[in-house]
Amino acid sequence: MYTTVLILHSLVKWCVLLALILTLYRSYKGYFYNLPYYKIDNSIRHWTVTIAHIQLVLGIILYAQSPIIQYFWRNLKDAFYEMDIVFFGLIHFLLMCSAIIVLTIGSALAKRKLNKKDKYKTTVIWFTIALLIILIAIPWPFSPLSNRPYIRTF
Structure with a gap:
């Protein structure tokens, strides 16, 4: 089951990034070009x-x-000396949870706005913050915190 979840996780993470970028693209465009807020x-x-x-x-x-x-949790004292372990044990988890919280709040606030410009603006602000948090929390191949290849082999 662990491998199945790992594979799903690897696929869905790219879906999250693509969906977030699409939402931000449409929101920036809608805000700056004063477009109607479509159902899509x-x-x-x-x-x-x-x-x-x-x-x-x-x-x-x-x-x-x-x-x-x-x-990490069994050897907390020793684990804090290994940045990769600290990154995945604490930093990555907290940042990703924070990003989801920011996305959820931003989505709820945007949904409740009556003015189309306010809907776009709220989405732009909150989703951009969430994207920045996610980009910081990803273990990019060039990250000083921890790194992994873009596409992992299992």
Whole structure:
């Protein structure tokens, strides 16, 4: 089951990034060009957050079963000297949870706005902050915190 969840997690993470970029593209365009707030914009906003929540559930499952995380919590004192272990044991988890919280709040606020410009503006602000948090939390191949290849082989 761990491998299946790991594969799903690897696929869904790219879906989250693509959906978030699409939402931001449409929101920036709608805000700056004063476009009407179409039903598709609302759907894309909603599905972006839904996909992010699916990714969160998969991430929590992996977090609970990961040997790296188990080592981190069993050997907390020693683990803090290894940046990769600290990154996945604490930093990555907290940042990704924060990003999901920011996305959820931004989506809820945008949904409740009556003015189309306010809907776009709220989405732009909150989703951009979430994207920045996610980009910081990703273990890019060039990251000084921890790094992984773009596409992992299992």
